[in-house]
Amino acid sequence: MxxxxxxxxxxxxxxxxxxxxxxxxxxxxxxxxxxxxxxxxxxxxxxxxxxxxxxxxxxxNAELHWVVLMSTVMLAVAAWEILARQKRKLRGWWGFGISAFSMFISSFLITVLALVFVVRPDPWYTPQYTIPLLGMLLGNTMNGIALGMDRLVQTAWQQRSVIEQRLMLGQTAIEAIRDIRTDSMRAGMIPIINSMATAGIVSLPGMMTGQILAGSPPVEAVKYQILIMFLVTAGTGFGVITVLHLISHRMFDTRERLRFDKLLRTPQD
Amino acid sequence: MTNSVLLQWRFYCGVVMFRLENFTITGLQPVSLRLQPGECVGLSGESGSGKTRLLRALADLDEHSGTLVLNDNLCESGCAHLWRKRVALLPAESQWWHDRVGQHFCIAHDNNGSDCLDDKATERLGFSREVMNWQVTRCSSGEKQRLSLLRILVNRPQVLLLDEPTANLDPEKARCVEQLVADYLQAEQACCIWVSHSAEQLQRVASRRFVIADGALGDA
Incomplete structure (x- = not known):
């Protein structure tokens, strides 16, 4: 080398x-x-x-508690960043909770799974693997989750009279918002699907390029990049599903009424 | 003995199918009202007086307190979407979200909607079966208003809450709608609250008439 x-x-x-x-x-x-x-x-x-x-x-000093502390800080910042990117601001700690929990699913869980079952460093929380992996997952899944969440809230707000009309016709809350959920899922997933489709042809992903610049053999770098792509895609998907599920339940009350006053900080404008 | 008491009680009350007791929404005094099968009551009042909000709350789309009963079933006792199937609100402005008219009918079934359409009613409102293939964007506001009435009738609701159902129609079409609703109420033994600005129309369609003024429901 x-x-x-x-x-x-x-x-x-x-x-x-x-x-x-x-x-x-x-x-x-x-x-x-x-x-x-x-x-x-x-x-x-x-x-x-x-x-x-x-x-x-x-x-x-590769100790577990330092790794956990660092990861938690990264997670909290990512959750806050998702909220900051929303056009219509979610209300209170609930909003932060939704975005933190979905990032937890999309990045934390996926990173741990990848470390324990795929990469298998010893010990499993070796920070040279944990921190970059988590960082990459947080950074990339954050986009999809923020997009999906923004699309859901934004579209539901614009189409609130359609949603209510569907409720008037006896549809359940979930039926009334199904089309918007499908649309938001697509909005959240399209960027990562596109980058998988063009990887290596149009763009050389940053991580792989970095590894190659640092002297790794290209094929090794490529294998890591494929792993990362799959992890990011799975993480984004699960994260968007989580966020759509939580928000669309938060949007309705127990009597299946549309309740933006509970969801958004300033429902009037 | 129990039987005769029951008979007397029913005689005393009349048969009530839709009952509001101290039904309260914000900005309106508590409302008590009893509707019998086949009955239509009229409701009028200035814009912003709370007619629409009252109807929305009756369809359980807005928060309310007090008692709301349909055929001995409390509103809160069952699922909200089932309540709305039986207590159907026709909003003043209908919403359409698919491309074609038929897609809005019989959403549960995977067909173009014509299977669950009442042909007679369709004809009486001036449409043929072809209407199911129409583009929604091509429909006039009057057509949409009549179609939205057809659309809520698909669920065979027991209570109709009609919010200015003929506002966009010419007098002739308005008469068709009035007659259709009257026949529906008779055939299904359903009841109806009809909101309108026209006192003449309410004279024709309603057996009792109420007005909302100064935040309270009173006799017209």
Whole structure:
């Protein structure tokens, strides 16, 4: 195996010059994106450097409770991020609970299953495997779940008179919202299905590319990438199903009435 | 002995099929009302007085308190969707979500809807069986209003809650609807609450008339 080419600070500076050039050009053209761009670039540098340090210390003392703590923090942030992406905000701790629980299913459970039965490191919670795997699952399933949830709430809100009309005709709550659920499931799954379909032809997935750059044999990297794709797809699917199930039950009360006042923070607008 | 008491009691009450006692929704004084089989009562009142909200609550689509009974069954005693099959609300503006008219009829069956259609009723409202293949987007508001009446009759409801069922119809078609509903009530021994702004119409269709004013239901 070739020796890994180490990046130095000046190397990164050169890449940063590209960003600076972009900021300069957009400022000249009055495109008003410079400030956001700079802040985002600084954030990514600081956050990644910090996570590098955190990972370094976790890797050097690989104890279960540190791994669990780190995973929990990641999960909570992901759950919060899903809520932040919703156009219509869910109400109270219930909303956070729904999104945290679905992320738990989509990422936590899947990661543990993959570690115990597929990758089998020793011990099973070895942080070099656990943290990247969980991070990748959280990051990728989060998109699908956020999309599915947004579509469900948004469409149900827009079509509330149709839902009520269906209730008036004697349909159950689940029948009345079935079409919208099907639609939301599709919305949540399409991105990951597309990326499976184009993987290797149009796009080289980031993880695989990273491994190859770091010197792994391509076929080994490919096997890991296939594993990740399957895990992400399964996680997204189970996560979206969970979120659709929980939200559509929350949307109706025990008398099968549509109750956005219980679900959303500000039902009037 | 028990029998005669029962007879006397029934005589005293009349046969009541749909009963509201201290039925309360927000913004309206408690309502008590008894409807007999085959009876139609009229309801009027200014816009925003709570007519529609009252009907929605009777179909158990909004929260309510007090007693609501159909044929000795409390509203809360069974599933809400079964209640709505028997107590059918016809909203002032109907909603259609599929492409074709027929898909909205007989949703439980996988056909174009014509099997569960009452041919006579269809004809009397000015349609033929062909109507099931119509595009919903091509229907006028009047056609939609008549079709939505046909649609709720598919469930054979025992109580009809009609919210301005002829608002978009010409007088002739409105008469057809009035006659159809009257015949349905007779044939099925069902009862009806008819909301309308037209005092003349309520004179024709209803045996008793009520009005909602100042947040209370009173005799018209």
């Amino acid at each position: 070739r020796e890994l080419i180490q990046l130095t600070a000046p190397d990164l500076m050169l890449a940063a010059l590209l960003i600076l050039a972009l900021v300069g050009l957009t400022a000249r053209m009055k495109l008003a994106i410079g400030v956001q761009l700079t802040i985002a670039a600084v954030r990514t540098t600081v956050q990644l450097l910090l996570i590098g340090l955190v990972l370094k210390s976790i890797f050097s």
